[in-house]
Amino acid sequence: DAGVTQSPTHLIKTRGQQVTLRCSPKSGHDTVSWYQQALGQGPQFIFQYYEEEERQRGNFPDRFSGHQFPNYSSELNVNALLLGDSALYLCASSFPGTGGVVRELFFGEGSRLTVL
Amino acid sequence: SQQGEEDPQALSIQEGENATMNCSYKTSINNLQWYRQNSGRGLVHLILIRSNEREKHSGRLRVTLDTSKKSSSLLITASRAADTASYFCAGNAGGTSYGKLTFGQGTILTVHP
Numbered sequence: 723d724a725g726v727t728q729s730p731t732h733l734i735k736t737r738g739q740q741v742t743l744r745c746s747p748k749s750g751h752d753t754v755s756w757y758q759q760a761l762g763q764g765p766q767f768i769f770q771y772y773e774e775e776e777r778q779r780g781n782f783p784d785r786f787s788g789h790q791f792p793n794y795s796s797e798l799n800v801n802a803l804l805l806g807d808s809a810l811y812l813c814a815s816s817f818p819g820t821g822g823v824v825r826e827l828f829f830g831e832g833s834r835l836t837v838l
Numbered sequence: 839s840q841q842g843e844e845d846p847q848a849l850s851i852q853e854g855e856n857a858t859m860n861c862s863y864k865t866s867i868n869n870l871q872w873y874r875q876n877s878g879r880g881l882v883h884l885i886l887i888r889s890n891e892r893e894k895h896s897g898r899l900r901v902t903l904d905t906s907k908k909s910s911s912l913l914i915t916a917s918r919a920a921d922t923a924s925y926f927c928a929g930n931a932g933g934t935s936y937g938k939l940t941f942g943q944g945t946i947l948t949v950h951p
Contacts, residue, residue, distance in 0.1 A: 726880070755938075764926050764941035765881070778938050810878060824930050824939060826871070829880040 724749055726830035728813050734836045735803050743798040743833045747815030754796040755827065756788060757812040765812055771796050800835075808837045844927060844942040852950050857914040859945040861927030862907075868930050870903055871939065872912050875924045884912075884925075919951045 727746045735741050747754050753772045757765035767780035771790035790796045794815075800807055811834075814827035845860045863870070869888045873881040887894045887903045887910065894901045900913040914921055924946050928939040 757941075762943075764928075764943045765939075767938045767940065770938065780938065812880060814881075825869070825886060826883045827873075827881075827939060828883070829873075831880040832878075834878075 726813055726815050726828050728811075728830035728833050730833055731831065732834045732836075734838060736838050737803055737805060739803050739837075740799065740801045741803060741835060743800075743811050743813075743835075744795065745797070745813030745815075745830060746795045747813075748828045751815035751817060751828070752794050753816050754790060754794065755814045755816070756796070756798045757814065758782070759810040759812060759832070761809070768798070803837045805837050808835060810834050844925070844945045846945060847943070848946040848948070850948045850950065851917055853917060853919055855917055855949075857917050857921070857947055857949070859912045859925055859927075859947070861910045861912070861942055863910075863927070863929045863940070863942075864908065865929070865931060867905075870901075870910050871928045871930065872899075872901060872910075873926045873928060873941075875926065875944070877923075881926065914947075917947075917949045919949050921947060922949050923947060 726748050729744045755770040756768040759765040768782050769779040770777050774790045785801045787799045810832040812832045813830045816827050843862050851857055869886050871886045872884045874884055875881045885896045885899055885901050887901050898915045903910045924944045926941050926944045928941045930939050
């Protein structure tokens with residue numbers, strides 16, 4: 723049973739460039755959430771996708787966008803990269819839950835982005 | 839900004855000792871979860887405690903929740919070197935928050951053999 727897989731594992735970009743990160747959820751999960759984790763900090767919620775739509779969004783600018791495909795996989799796009807976007811980007815999958823409640827998130831190993 | 843605050847920020851103990859980590863949060867929650875992270879890798883879910891529960895056990899883990907004080911604690915008994923990791927608490931408010939978990943800044947636990 724494959725867990726959550728993310729690609730690429732590491733990448734280096736320069737300021738102003740654009741990046742796309744990819745995530746395949748755990749088998750049987752249809753909900754994907756993205757988190758940003760700066761060095762020494764806890765993860766911060768970017769957004770969640772369910773049924774190919776963004777269902778909830780954290781406090782991130784519009785430069786951060788995403789997409790979910792019919793097979794439940796997801797992409798995170800970041801435009802006009804800033805130095806401060808350097809972080810570990812984590813994808814997590816789950817069942818959608820009821821009443822907004824999330825029971826457990828399954829995380830991938832993350833994509834480490836360095837912006838120079 | 840982070841909702842949860844963990845205390846201590848770092849904890850260093852010997853194998854066999856118990857490790858206690860505390861977490862405080864600001865807003866009402868439906869449940870509170872604890873996760874473990876090894877050296878900048880993915881997070882692994884450890885345990886979930888609902889807002890109507892006060893204590894929960896899982897193996898060597900014991901979690902308590904005090905909703906009146908908006909605080910939780912994670913106790914790891916008989917620690918092992920393999921328990922060395924960062925530990926995060928995360929609150930889920932339920933309702934319209936959907937899949938959003940709000941994480942604290944974490945406690946770095948080092949267990950010396």
